[in-house]
Amino acid sequence: MISAIDLSHKALRWQELIQSAAQSIRPVVQLSDQQRLVWLDLSGANTRLAAIQVADTGGLDAFICAECSRQEGIGGIGGYMEDRRLYLRSAVFAGEEHRTLHLGVDIWLPAHTPIYAALGGRVHSFADNAGFGNYGPTIILEHQLEEITFYTLYGHLSRQSLLELEEGKPVAAGEQIASLGTAEENGDWPPHLHFQIMLDMEGMKGDYPGVAAPSRADYYRLRCPDPNILLKFPL
Template sequence: MKTFEQIIKSNASLIKKVVDFDASIDKLLPLDFTVSNTELTDEILDNTDFFSAWVNQKLKTNNAIYGIGGYNEHRTIYSRSVHFDTAEEPRRLHLGVDIWAPAETPVYNFFDATVHSFANNNNFGDYGATIILAYEIEGFKFNALYGHLSLASLKDLEEGKFIPAGKSFATLGVKEENGNWPPHLHFQIIEDMGGLKGDFPGVCKFSERDKYLANCPNPNLVLDCSLK
């Protein structure tokens, strides 16, 4: 059977956008949230408004429409929330890609899909409004999790609902709706949901890195197609 990477590459011409982007004029800014980013002080991370202002200033200074990055990144920013702490080892390894943009930014479906599940994961530091779509390409089945959405994005959804490729089906949420983060999209590919609905870990323990990355392949494979 083909891998996720092979499936996406062989169907690259059919992959639609995830966010509005014109590669001829728009710029993406890679954002680093590892320990090497010494600009992100505890004072900034402990205050969502300060954190948002930091992201917005970075985008403005670099004339970028979106900030992007995070897959397989060992992040220090999760120390801001006990949601990512466990007794034996904190969760710090990011399993998706983040696209940092203003609240209400439209989110599009990149390929024909159905609604797998959805939920409002309303914990500090969690996803907030979350939609998981189920895909099948050339017989290969997988899911994509879209997190930190607006609560309005969950309206009129039902499991099994068809979402066509190219459709705007959600928008980014404000901090009060997105788990208390600066507005952004958490975009994650998940091959096996393990029976979960409306939620799936977007951050894992570093000791479980190989297991989770095998089940959550690189979302940049989709974005590399959709942002061209």
């Protein structure tokens, strides 16, 4: 594990290199000029969401679709460091302190939507993180910018996305790497992509926390920068 001081230096250097590599970054979803994603507030402060039974995937899906339609968007986006009561739906996030703080950005689009690599690199690891509320099929890519190694996580994918994958497989920026899974295969969530950046995998493979206890906010904010630095959506 990288020390906090070394990680702070790495985070600053990473931001410098990402700015220099801006021309190499590709969209993770492809939208036409007429299509747009709208910001979704899925925090516990959203009073409209408070009326939804969050354990009901169909009801949650209907809420998200209605919010996107209300704002005239093809889909939704948001969620970095958002404190969400949604995670009370699953024992996956239970513990002495329930994990409710979202560490990535979610892009809510229909099942089977193609997903593309934001940057070139290689497959670090992958897994089907099965179970109610979990990631479902997940791919983690490893990237190298000069001396800095970092990782991007793509969660809630289709099971087909994991076929014929192998660790170390090269991936080009803009290459299709996956498609979004249905609720039956993605951890029982409305279809969406969980996209997250990690500066340190902490020895994990095929999985990394996408939701943290609020008391651990500083710890994970340092390790997981805002994904919109790569996504560049107008949130």
